[in-house]
Amino acid sequence: xxxxxxxxxxxxxxxxxxxxxxxxxxxxxxxxxxxxxxxxxxxxxxxxxxxxxxxxxxxxxxxxxxxxxxxxxxxxxxxxxxxxxxxxxxxxxxxxxxxxxxxxxxxxxxxxxxxxxxxxxxxxxxxxxxxxxxx
Amino acid sequence: xxxxxxxxxxxxxxxxxxxxxxxxxxxxxxxxxxxxxxxxxxxxxxxxxxxxxxxxxxxxxxxxxxxxxxxxxxxxxxxxxxxxxxxxxxxxxxxxxxxxxxxxxxxxxxxxxxxxxxxxxxxxxxxxxxxxxxxxxxxxxxxxxxxxxxxxxxxxxxxxxxxxxxxxxxxxxxxxxxxxxxxxxxxxxxxxxxxxxxxxxxxxxxxxxxxxxxxxxxxxxxxxxxxxxxxxxxxxxxxxxx
Numbered sequence: 001x002x003x004x005x006x007x008x009x010x011x012x013x014x015x016x017x018x019x020x021x022x023x024x025x026x027x028x029x030x031x032x033x034x035x036x037x038x039x040x041x042x043x044x045x046x047x048x049x050x051x052x053x054x055x056x057x058x059x060x061x062x063x064x065x066x067x068x069x070x071x072x073x074x075x076x077x078x079x080x081x082x083x084x085x086x087x088x089x090x091x092x093x094x095x096x097x098x099x100x101x102x103x104x105x106x107x108x109x110x111x112x113x114x115x116x117x118x119x120x121x122x123x124x125x126x127x128x129x130x131x132x133x134x135x
Numbered sequence: 136x137x138x139x140x141x142x143x144x145x146x147x148x149x150x151x152x153x154x155x156x157x158x159x160x161x162x163x164x165x166x167x168x169x170x171x172x173x174x175x176x177x178x179x180x181x182x183x184x185x186x187x188x189x190x191x192x193x194x195x196x197x198x199x200x201x202x203x204x205x206x207x208x209x210x211x212x213x214x215x216x217x218x219x220x221x222x223x224x225x226x227x228x229x230x231x232x233x234x235x236x237x238x239x240x241x242x243x244x245x246x247x248x249x250x251x252x253x254x255x256x257x258x259x260x261x262x263x264x265x266x267x268x269x270x271x272x273x274x275x276x277x278x279x280x281x282x283x284x285x286x287x288x289x290x291x292x293x294x295x296x297x298x299x300x301x302x303x304x305x306x307x308x309x310x311x312x313x314x315x316x317x318x319x320x321x322x323x324x325x326x327x328x329x330x331x332x333x334x335x336x337x338x339x340x341x342x343x344x345x346x347x348x349x350x351x352x353x354x355x356x357x358x359x360x361x362x363x364x365x366x367x368x369x370x371x372x373x374x375x376x377x
Contacts, residue, residue, distance in 0.1 A: 018273050021307055039307070039338035040345065046309040047346075094347050104310045108346035 002075075003067045011049050011078070012058035020049040020061055024076065031065050031072045033134050041074055041132040044112040047105035048078045048128050054099060056080025056126055066131065073114070073133040081125040088120055139174065144195070146170055147228075156220050159227045171228060175235035179243075185236045192229040196222070256282045258289035265366045266295045267359065271304035279315040286319060290328045297366045298323055301359045303334030313348040320353050329354070329369070333362035 007027075009020055024045040028038040045061070052059045059080030066073040085091045092110065097103030106128075110116040113130040120126040146167040155161055159168070171192070178188045199221050207214040256278070261267050268286050272278075286298060300316065302308065308316075320330040333356040335343075343350065356362040367373060 025306075036338045036341055039342050042307055043309050043342045043346065046307050046311075050309075050311060102310045102314050102348065104347045108310060108348075111345040111347070112342065 001067050002064045004065045006062055006064045008060055008062050010058075011052045011061055011080075013053060014050075017046060017049045017053060021046050023063060024074070027063055027065060027074055028132070031074055031134065033074065033132065037132055037134065040112040041076075041130075044109040044130055044132075045076055047109045048076070048130070051105055051128075052078050052080045052082075054101075056082035058082075059125070066133075068133070071133050071135055073131050075129065075131045078128045079125065084122040084124055084126055085118075085120040086122050088118060092118075139170075140191075140195075143167070143170055143191075151224075156224050159224070159231065167228065168231065171232050172235045175232045176239045179236045179239035185233045188232050188236050189229040192225055192232055196225050199225070251278070256285055258285050260289075260293055260295075261299070261363055262367065262370075262372070264294065264296045264370065265299070265363070266290065266293060266297070267299040267301060267363075269301045269304065269359075272306075274305060274312045274315060279312075283315070283319045283322065287322055287326065290323060290326055295328055297329050297331065297369060299331045299333055299359065299362045299366060301334040301362070302332060302339070303336070303359065305334075308339050308343060310346055310348060313343065313346070313350070317350075317353070331356060331362040331365060333357070333359045 007023065009023055010016060011020060021042050025038060025042045028041050033041065049061060052061070056078075057080060059078060059082070061079075062077040064075045064077075066075050090096055092106050093103075094107045095103045106118075109128075109130065112132075114133045115129075115131040117129045118126070150163045150167050153163065155163075158164075174191065175188050200218060203214060203217050203221065207217060256268070256270075259267050259269070266286070266289055268282065270282065274282075286300070289295065290298060300319065302316070305312065316332060320332070323330045331354045332350070335355055335357055354365065356365060364374070
């Protein structure tokens, strides 16, 4: 269940990646994630936000606080209208990149969060939704 | 305020006399535009809001309308026409102040960004041949390039054999930051210097592992003190109680 107010941030440039990190950190602190989990979700957000800028040509991220029974979570939904990913399985592989990075962003982000969901249609865009639960 | 208002009205009158009322980008409006630009910049610097700035222009509307009414009161059609022309004109001039206001603020932001680049990337010499680079804040690509260059230049200038890169002050180490660090280490190595990365806090260590970044080929330490000790030992030095 989504609790509180969701916030949406535009992700169009490298500077926005910094804004996203700060907003995610603030929300992670607010819902009571411990320091390690805060760092993990902020780092995952940094990777995904940069992907949105570099590969998606810019987009948005939606930040939502979740409540499920006793546990609380932070859900981030990154969306772009870029070229999309033709082979998601390949894109998730460590070391694979069509750019100049290390090719660890997507796979790394998946390992840093509790839930990871990616959908992409070539020519239409990509949506990556991740959730980090406390405990 | 009053002298400025008088000057503004004089400028508008001059432009309107032989000019085109519908297009304020024309040359005869340049004095009016300059006047408003100065006003906007000044007010942006003083912390006025864009609304307050534009209100300076809009506040003339009432007086103008009043004047038009007394002039064309009996001729409803002309009155409506002239009122519309005046409205359009003053709206344009008002929006122009908002535009300049925003530009002035953006200039401030760009200047601050430039200052940030200059800031906070000092390479310090801890001992003969041992350099330290304490990194603080976000490592975006612009800054990282400057940092990397500074370090490599200092390695040459001080003929240093060991450089410690301390990332205690870097809140997020993602794959891009890691890549920059690895490149710096590799470049230093090519120049014959060894790098030690220090200040890897527990949460950063766990995150790096999950990301799958391989720092295996790099000497890392939890604290700058540990790294310094290693550096001294490599040079055959030790800290002893005197």
